[in-house]
Amino acid sequence: MTSALAGLRVLDMSGPLGNYCGKLFGDLGADVILIEPPGGTQLRSEPPFIHDRADIESSLAFAYANTSKRSLTLDLEDQGDRATFLRLATTADLVIETFSPGTLGSLGLDYTALMSTNKRLVLTSITPFGQTGPYAQYQADDLVGLAMGGLLYLGGYPDTPPITTYGNQAYAAANLCGAVASMIAVLAAEQTGTGEHVDVSMQEAVVMALETAAQFYDLEGAIKKRWGGKQRHAGTGVFPCKDGYIYFMAGGVGGNRFWRLSCDWFEEEGVPGSAQFRDERWFTHEFLSTDEAKTIFHDVFVPYAANFTMEELYRKGQDKHVPIAPVSTPADLLKNPQLQHREFFVEMKHFLLPESFLAPGAPYALSRTPWRMSRPAPRLGEHNAEILEELGMASQPRPTRRAVGATR
Amino acid sequence: MTKRGPLAGIRVTDFTWIGAGSFATKMLADAGAEVIKIESAERLDSLRVAPPFKDRIKGVNRSGYFSDRNTSKRSFALNLKDARAREIVLRLAKESDVVANNFTPGVMERLGLDYDSIRAIKPDIIYLSMSMQGSSGPHSRYLGYGLTIGALSGLHHLSGLPERLPAGTGTNYPDHLPNPCHGVFALLAALRHRRRTGEGQHIDIAQTEPTIALLAPSVLEYTVNGRVVNRTGNDHPSFAPHGVYPCAGTDRWLAIVVTTDRQWQALVEVLDAPAWTADERWNTASSRHANRRELDISLGEATRQWSGEELMNRLQVAGVAAGLVQDAADLIDRDPQLAHRGHWVRLDHAEMGVSLYNAPPYRFSSSRVELASAAPLLGEHTLEILEEVLAIGRVEGQRLIDEGVLV
Numbered sequence: 001m002t003s004a005l006a007g008l009r010v011l012d013m014s015g016p017l018g019n020y021c022g023k024l025f026g027d028l029g030a031d032v033i034l035i036e037p038p039g040g041t042q043l044r045s046e047p048p049f050i051h052d053r054a055d056i057e058s059s060l061a062f063a064y065a066n067t068s069k070r071s072l073t074l075d076l077e078d079q080g081d082r083a084t085f086l087r088l089a090t091t092a093d094l095v096i097e098t099f100s101p102g103t104l105g106s107l108g109l110d111y112t113a114l115m116s117t118n119k120r121l122v123l124t125s126i127t128p129f130g131q132t133g134p135y136a137q138y139q140a141d142d143l144v145g146l147a148m149g150g151l152l153y154l155g156g157y158p159d160t161p162p163i164t165t166y167g168n169q170a171y172a173a174a175n176l177c178g179a180v181a182s183m184i185a186v187l188a189a190e191q192t193g194t195g196e197h198v199d200v201s202m203q204e205a206v207v208m209a210l211e212t213a214a215q216f217y218d219l220e221g222a223i224k225k226r227w228g229g230k231q232r233h234a235g236t237g238v239f240p241c242k243d244g245y246i247y248f249m250a251g252g253v254g255g256n257r258f259w260r261l262s263c264d265w266f267e268e269e270g271v272p273g274s275a276q277f278r279d280e281r282w283f284t285h286e287f288l289s290t291d292e293a294k295t296i297f298h299d300v301f302v303p304y305a306a307n308f309t310m311e312e313l314y315r316k317g318q319d320k321h322v323p324i325a326p327v328s329t330p331a332d333l334l335k336n337p338q339l340q341h342r343e344f345f346v347e348m349k350h351f352l353l354p355e356s357f358l359a360p361g362a363p364y365a366l367s368r369t370p371w372r373m374s375r376p377a378p379r380l381g382e383h384n385a386e387i388l389e390e391l392g393m394a395s396q397p398r399p400t401r402r403a404v405g406a407t408r
Numbered sequence: 409m410t411k412r413g414p415l416a417g418i419r420v421t422d423f424t425w426i427g428a429g430s431f432a433t434k435m436l437a438d439a440g441a442e443v444i445k446i447e448s449a450e451r452l453d454s455l456r457v458a459p460p461f462k463d464r465i466k467g468v469n470r471s472g473y474f475s476d477r478n479t480s481k482r483s484f485a486l487n488l489k490d491a492r493a494r495e496i497v498l499r500l501a502k503e504s505d506v507v508a509n510n511f512t513p514g515v516m517e518r519l520g521l522d523y524d525s526i527r528a529i530k531p532d533i534i535y536l537s538m539s540m541q542g543s544s545g546p547h548s549r550y551l552g553y554g555l556t557i558g559a560l561s562g563l564h565h566l567s568g569l570p571e572r573l574p575a576g577t578g579t580n581y582p583d584h585l586p587n588p589c590h591g592v593f594a595l596l597a598a599l600r601h602r603r604r605t606g607e608g609q610h611i612d613i614a615q616t617e618p619t620i621a622l623l624a625p626s627v628l629e630y631t632v633n634g635r636v637v638n639r640t641g642n643d644h645p646s647f648a649p650h651g652v653y654p655c656a657g658t659d660r661w662l663a664i665v666v667t668t669d670r671q672w673q674a675l676v677e678v679l680d681a682p683a684w685t686a687d688e689r690w691n692t693a694s695s696r697h698a699n700r701r702e703l704d705i706s707l708g709e710a711t712r713q714w715s716g717e718e719l720m721n722r723l724q725v726a727g728v729a730a731g732l733v734q735d736a737a738d739l740i741d742r743d744p745q746l747a748h749r750g751h752w753v754r755l756d757h758a759e760m761g762v763s764l765y766n767a768p769p770y771r772f773s774s775s776r777v778e779l780a781s782a783a784p785l786l787g788e789h790t791l792e793i794l795e796e797v798l799a800i801g802r803v804e805g806q807r808l809i810d811e812g813v814l815v
Binding site for chain 2: 136141160203
């Protein structure tokens with residue numbers, strides 16, 4: 001079967017801001033070469049690790065974000081390796097890099113230099129704040145990116161400091177926006193023959209996730225704040241049940257067509273005290289936003305929910321067409337019958353493990369050009385000889401540096 | 409001559425609504441694709457009636473939530489209960505490269521607008537479906553929003569304090585980045601395939617799955633190490649300090665991350681080496697991490713004296729990653745970097761007047777990728793599109809509007 005991105009070559013010389021972007025290209029069939037410094041790319045030192053052994057071949061974060069890639073180690077401080085990189089760049093459609101702005105230029109590898117020998121090349125630079133501007137040289141890991149992009153302010157409880165989101169979502173935002181922009185530019189370059197330098201800012205990518213915070217400020221002069229653990233408005237929020245928590249959105253978003261359906265559900269279940277929810281005031285956003293409404297809803301719904309498991313409430317509510325879902329743990333996901341039906345989790349291999357294990361698979365099902373993890377993440381420098389040979393360059397033995405991947 | 413966007417020439421008949429779908433097609437529109445938003449006064453896109461509203465006055469053309477998700481698109485109104493409307497929309501689909509929707513499975517089938525029906529009249533169509541659970545399976549008819557998808561995918565469980573209710577992101581996060589970006593990426597890949605082979609295809613996205621993909625390390629912790637990850641506040645598994653620290657003012661916080669001993673020394677110097685920093689427990693990363701609760705308290709007492717912005721700037725100059733926990737006013741009124749990048753764009757909307765929009769979060773060196781226009785009024789472009797795409801004249805178009813077909 002053909003791949004959607006067959007024939008594209010991507011050089012992924014990035015770190016945590018770009019490795020998932022490269023993976024998206026690789027899993028749809030592009031030839032992605034992960035170019036790593038001799039000590040290994042930064043994600044190799046990110047937890048979690050296989051059996052907690054923190055060495056450069058054991059990071060599961062690395063193993064996931066670098067499937068369908070080959071690894072080539074290059075020391076860009078070395079003139080010979082720079083020549084190899086330039087040679088490789090003439091064969092590429094896309095280069096993804098995440099160095100601080102100016103770094104590629106200081107190595108003589110900026111967009112102008114790369115473009116001079118390959119006019120169709122797209123260079124995507126993903127950095128914390130973008131290529132220019134007052135914060136261009138500021139450092140940011142995920143937490144700082146989430147803070148400066150405004151999403152951190154919305155996380156956590158009203159009575160605590162802001163609390164971050166699991167899973168390096170600021171990095172994820174940068175990767176995702178980088179992937180979309182790269183794909184737009186590559187498609188255009190294939191048509192016009194001219195590439196592009198794409199400048200992606202993690203901060204700006206995070207700002208896209210603020211929902212309505214910017215518009216509330218602009219249109220109503222209101223600052224949105226964190227509300228974790230509370231009902232956003234009556235009927236919307238986390239509620240405890242018999243074996244965990246469920247998330248309920250009795251009112252939906254915008255219109256309130258779900259409120260009536262929720263009332264029907266409660267009536268059929270004979271939930272004590274739920275008849276009042278049919279009163280007119282419960283159909284107004286204004287009332288649902290009051291503490292009074294939230295307290296009444298809590299006092300009616302929580303005793304009912306305590307009788308049932310997450311799974312039972314999920315089924316009962318969804319049978320009535322109301323938006324309700326279990327608050328799943330990672331272990332729950334593996335048992336989820338819908339994800340099982342879709343065969344979402346796929347077998348993944350790692351050379352350190354005798355058995356394969358399950359990992360998230362295709363984030364999209366393309367009917368003609370399916371997603372495919374074509375190979376597990378590479379060992380450091382695993383494909384040095386193979387790639388150099390393809391370039392017609394003899395693989396020259398050179399002193400290997402001591403691996404320093406575990407620190408940064 | 410105005411430059412055309414890189415996706416110019418690609419036409420999308422866009423049935424998406426609410427969050428994730430509309431954001432996906434907005435990305436296409438801002439890059440130059442011609443996106444025709446199919447909507448109906450009979451069944452409003454619920455974002456049109458979701459706050460905030462211009463001047464706090466509710467109205468279908470006044471929502472800031474809707475407008476930010478629907479830039480650069482044109483709106484075509486029709487009542488799909490009318491057979492004539494269905495015929496017109498099929499003709500639009502026939503003239504399109506892409507048909508997109510994020511309805512629950514069954515809706516497009518009932519309307520006769522499912523993949524097979526469209527493919528029958530337009531064999532190389534790229535058909536994007538983004539339902540919550542995917543097109544088949546025991547829960548395929550289950551419905552939800554970004555917040556319930558966040559719960560179902562594990563994100564909610566994983567974010568917050570371990571001893572309290574899970575807190576999540578405080579937003580419908582999967583709608584805003586994971587789903588639209590994955591959707592657009594897949595769609596563009598399919599477009600490339602069509603250019604090379606002439607083949608269209610169906611893209612089926614379950615909106616739970618892109619978010620789970622982004623949470624992969626938590627899944628692998630379980631499938632490889634047998635450990636069920638729980639939420640841990642702002643803690644990092646190996647580094648400290650790693651968190652937010654109070655600054656002068658009300659609800660003002662600075663995120664600080666120290667990953668090396670050199671950065672720790674730099675932080676101590678910026679703080680002017682208060683006595684507590686001399687404690688030898690702070691000398692190594694492992695000892696800082698082991699004693700992080702106490703470290704957080706002492707550091708918080710020190711940062712409280714500072715203006716967050718000044719401390720951020722000094723720490724950054726000293727090589728320490730630090731960033732203000734910015735609220736909307738910080739981002740819009742004060743952040744010099746977003747201003748430098750021109751992130752905030754003011755567009756003139758036909759009913760809301762000049763209001764604020766997000767620019768695309770990437771800059772292209774030569775192509776035009778930017779907001780072409782403010783969000784459309786409901787049905788604003790019906791007559792124009794009829795004439796341009798289907799060669800149906802304005803008199804005939806107006807008659808269809810008056811008869812309730814195109815509303």
